[in-house]
Amino acid sequence: MRTTRNSLSDLGHFSDPSLLILSSLASGPKHGYAMIRDIEQFCGTHLEVGTLYGALARLEKHGWIKALEPVERRRPYELTGAGKAVLLEQLATMSKVVATGSLRLATYEV
Amino acid sequence: MRHTSLSRFYLRCARYLIELYPASWRERYSEEMLLLLEDFPPTLKTIINLLFHLFDAYAHPHLLNGSFPPALQKMRSSELSIYSSAVVFFFARSYALLSGAPLMLYSRNLDNAFSFLLFFSTYASLLLALLILLGGLPMLLATIWQAVKARKYHVLLLLGLGLMPAAITVFLLEFFGGGISIAWVMALMLMSSALSMALMWLVIQNVAPSRRVTHLAFYIATPLPLIMLFCCASVLFYMLSAIAASGFTSYLTNERAFFWFSTLCLMFLIMAVTCSFSLFSLLSGFQARRATQQAL
Numbered sequence: 493m494r495t496t497r498n499s500l501s502d503l504g505h506f507s508d509p510s511l512l513i514l515s516s517l518a519s520g521p522k523h524g525y526a527m528i529r530d531i532e533q534f535c536g537t538h539l540e541v542g543t544l545y546g547a548l549a550r551l552e553k554h555g556w557i558k559a560l561e562p563v564e565r566r567r568p569y570e571l572t573g574a575g576k577a578v579l580l581e582q583l584a585t586m587s588k589v590v591a592t593g594s595l596r597l598a599t600y601e602v
Numbered sequence: 603m604r605h606t607s608l609s610r611f612y613l614r615c616a617r618y619l620i621e622l623y624p625a626s627w628r629e630r631y632s633e634e635m636l637l638l639l640e641d642f643p644p645t646l647k648t649i650i651n652l653l654f655h656l657f658d659a660y661a662h663p664h665l666l667n668g669s670f671p672p673a674l675q676k677m678r679s680s681e682l683s684i685y686s687s688a689v690v691f692f693f694a695r696s697y698a699l700l701s702g703a704p705l706m707l708y709s710r711n712l713d714n715a716f717s718f719l720l721f722f723s724t725y726a727s728l729l730l731a732l733l734i735l736l737g738g739l740p741m742l743l744a745t746i747w748q749a750v751k752a753r754k755y756h757v758l759l760l761l762g763l764g765l766m767p768a769a770i771t772v773f774l775l776e777f778f779g780g781g782i783s784i785a786w787v788m789a790l791m792l793m794s795s796a797l798s799m800a801l802m803w804l805v806i807q808n809v810a811p812s813r814r815v816t817h818l819a820f821y822i823a824t825p826l827p828l829i830m831l832f833c834c835a836s837v838l839f840y841m842l843s844a845i846a847a848s849g850f851t852s853y854l855t856n857e858r859a860f861f862w863f864s865t866l867c868l869m870f871l872i873m874a875v876t877c878s879f880s881l882f883s884l885l886s887g888f889q890a891r892r893a894t895q896q897a898l
Contacts, residue, residue, distance in 0.1 A: 524638050540648050541616075541638050542655030545631045549665045567634055 500582050509539055509547040514556065514571060514579040521560055521570035524548075551575065609643035616644045619652045621756065624807065626666040627659045657800075660807045673893035677816050678741075678806050680887030684823040685738050686799040687876040687883070688730055691830050693791050694876065695727050698837055698869035723836035726829050733829075737822030740815050748809040757808045764801030767794030792872075820887055827884050830877040837870050 500507040500514075516522060516530045528539050539547075548569065551557040556575030560568045571579070616639050620632050639648070659665075663675075742761075749757040771794040844863070 524634055525641050528638070528642070538642075540651035541635050541642075541644075542648075542651040542653075542658075544638070545635055546655045546658055549627075549631070549662075553665050565633065565637060 500578060506543075506547045506550050509543050510551055510556075511579075511582055512537060512539065513544070513547055513551060513569075514575055514582075517557060517569060517571040518576070518579060521568040523563070523566035523568045525566065527569075554578075606643075609645070612644040612646065612649055613639055615649050616652055619649065619656055622656055622804070623659050624663055624666075626663065630666055660804060663807070673890045674813060674816055675807070676890035676893075677820055677887055679803065680883045680890060681737070681741065681816070681819050681823050682799065682802055682806060683883035684826055684880045684887070685734055685741075685819075686795060686802070687880040688734050688823075688826045688830065690792065690795045691833070691873055691876040691880070692727060692730055692734070693795075694869045694872040695723075695833055695837070697787065698866055698873065699724070723833045726833055726836075730826060730829050730833070733822055733826055737819045737826075741819045744812045744815040745805060745809055748812065749805075752809065754808060757805055760801050760805045760808070764798050764805060767797045770794065817891075820891060823887070824884065827877060827880040830873070830880055834870070834873050834877050837866075837873060841866060841870065 500510055512531045512535065513527060515534070516527045519530075522530065524541075524544060528544065532538055548557065552559060552569075554574075556572055556578055557569045558572050560570060617636065620628065620635055623632065642648075745761065746758065749755070749761070771790055774790065841863075848859075
């Protein structure tokens, strides 16, 4: 599969958690606790602490999220413009996969 | 959120693991991570997750430094890889000789030239052990000194734990070597080397490198892969000559000969893998050394 540069696939095994985090931040800035709860709610996945901060460090390094000033000891993160573009690109690819898979399943005969 | 006694235990473990993260990670994320652990009582899965990401944090320190790993640190990692693979190689070669000795009696037509080659490679492997000591010891002492100076006592603990597997293995082989099968010996040796290497790697990530000692250890490490290559070649020639002398089918028909020969092949495989790994690490070390010289 051809991948574009500066895509989530650059993050290796952190690509899935990163997608979840970017999707969560698409609705506005959140701190770690809020992200985990939000992700649990929309896809049923519980991100462990190590995974969350491993992904956050990579997303910050790429400039796709930005850390804000702490509020009551909790530091919120927000999506940057570049992060929004990467998320849109990834979701567009996944939509194509979903559409293709659904169409093929509909016509699949056992 | 209410914590049970088990989750309190896991919380203590998790806090300890976070203390082992690199300083830059702790400065940046420890408070947030600890708050989350209060909100979500940790489980065994959390501990395993933190342990895995502890190694990940050390493997990618540039994520928070804003720059790629310092060249000197990369040199130290290469040296550690070379010395560790040389230690495993030394054990594998010693056992190759032990398993090959009955083979020599079996293959009575073995040419003396190959015995002569083995004689030289025996001295080469002793030189290997000497170089490991000469290069590894200054690194070890410098690391202890840096840890004491910086009052990083948990690093000293890691260092002690890193040396223990090797010491325990030597003790077990010394006192029970005759009663343990070769497969168990090799498994024990490989596990202890892997554990020691992992702990030593953690140690060198936690203390500042000494430029002089790092360069000295690298110069001493340079001939190690070449010696290993020579020993590999000598064992390979020995194996081929044994096949040529007695015929390959004779090793298949005789049970004991088959056992010795297959053990020898296994040892040779381990030697080849460790030799390749050390050559690769040497190249990586040279690149890092060039980068340190360019930075000056």
